Amino acid sequence: MHTRRWWLVVMALPLLGGCVLVERNQRGTDIDPIHLAQVQRGVSTKADVLGVLGVPSRKSALQGREAWVYDFNLEENRASFFIIYTERRKTIQQHSVAVLFADDLVYDYLFLE
16 A cells, blocks of 8 residues: 555656746857957057947957956856756856057957857
8 A cells, every 4th residue: 555655646646837047148248240240450549449349348368468358158057846846057158359459559350250
């Protein structure tokens, strides 16, 4: 009799409701190639870059020049609960664009994966 009750409980488990939550988080600026094409080497200034691309994620130095870096990260978080709780994070897309300056003018820009 006792075994039969456990068997019924085990068979009823799939009938219990579970829950799955999926959330996408975006951090940073995803630079559109159309906007980046407006940034001209040797012509565009820092003010122009701010106007077209916005505020950079960070400022650093690359190739001995001041660089404004625009980072982008798209992540998917999946959490599920069915008797036990599980969570999984997955990076879907990640890239950066670095705009290099010589004095106040754009020297070059690079795509970083």
